[in-house]
Amino acid sequence: MPEGPSIHILKEDVEKFTGKKVLEAYGNGKLDYDRMQGLKVQRFEVWGKQFFICFPKFYIRVHFLLFGKYSIDEKRGVPARLSLRFSNGEVNFYTSGIKLAEGKPEDDYNFSSDVMSDQWDPKQAKAKLTAIKKLYACDALMNQNVFSGVGNIIKNEVLFRIKVHPVSEIKSLPLKKLNELVKEARNYSFDFYKWKKKNVLKKNLLIYKKKECPRCKIPAKFRILGSSKRNTFWCDNCQVKY
DNA sequence: CCGGTTGTTCAGCG
């Protein structure tokens, strides 16, 4: 569920509720559910791994964390953190971090750091990366301030695609490789999106959770790496350590 | 059945 492309699919799934009035809002969190009651949804928005439900004076921020799920026009077996009922259906969010914020998302989030946004700014991303003193490639991709929306799967697949070892120092990367890293973070996110939508993401994964390298067939490496301490999969033969 | 996990936040420490 939680990487950026999946949130964009959610946005498409709920588009039928844009402009619709909230007939009922409830859930098992500490949220001010009453405040949404009777208001029309202006629009839905995505930033990184976050999903926004925008009302005229405030917006709801949904973060799915690791286990979050949603359902449309049906209920799951567990209580929802947030349920919104409209005249033409309902959307339910489970196990998510949900907060209400005054104003609009643009006030609080910089969309130029979102790898899937029209406003994505690769130059800015590069500047942010080179400003960090000591940074591994695997941690760079997990940094939500630089690559909003990139998660652990995208991280592993991008590094494999550009043939860069996960514990390469960003400072030591040739400029060409740094450019590739920034470019592929966005490019792969759209591939992820396309495959996830067609339900073929898993069979298109090259290195994530793989036992062997699909290129050279030697056993793949697997370890928790970097300050982000996340599972990292790579091929010692194909991926160069800089 | 138990271990692993597409993620973030925050308390507690030096």
Add this chain to the structure above:
DNA sequence: GCGCTGAACAACCG
């Protein structure tokens, strides 16, 4: 008051 680290959270899947 900082920056860093590790625990806590949570529920479904294999």
